[in-house]
Amino acid sequence: MIITTERVWKILNELIKRGIKLTYITDINRDNISYCKYMLQEGFQLRNLPGIKTNFIITDRIEYLANVVIEEKKSQLWKAIISNAKTFVEGQQSLFDTLWSKALPQKRG
Numbered sequence: 001m002i003i004t005t006e007r008v009w010k011i012l013n014e015l016i017k018r019g020i021k022l023t024y025i026t027d028i029n030r031d032n033i034s035y036c037k038y039m040l041q042e043g044f045q046l047r048n049l050p051g052i053k054t055n056f057i058i059t060d061r062i063e064y065l066a067n068v069v070i071e072e073k074k075s076q077l078w079k080a081i082i083s084n085a086k087t088f089v090e091g092q093q094s095l096f097d098t099l100w101s102k103a104l105p106q107k108r109g
Contacts, residue, residue, distance in 0.1 A: 016043040025096070025103050027052050040108045047103030058096060064089045 056066040
């Protein structure tokens, strides 16, 4: 998912300024390379995992959030999945950690 909303970028940048570490795994490609460069420039920790098609957020290992497209033909209807169920969040954190270890680190450049 490419973040194109200026308001979201401002919030993410504010989190980084507060010292919160934002880690992101994506398939870096020609459609999102400019966003990836911007993220690196702003202090995101970014890794490239070719072929990955999912996205989710884990906050402080206690809350999981994912955005899901419900209907593509009706103006991209979105729903959020949010959970703080400990075993579920731990499982998703484990999945993220595994993907992170396999993804290629990216550096500012």
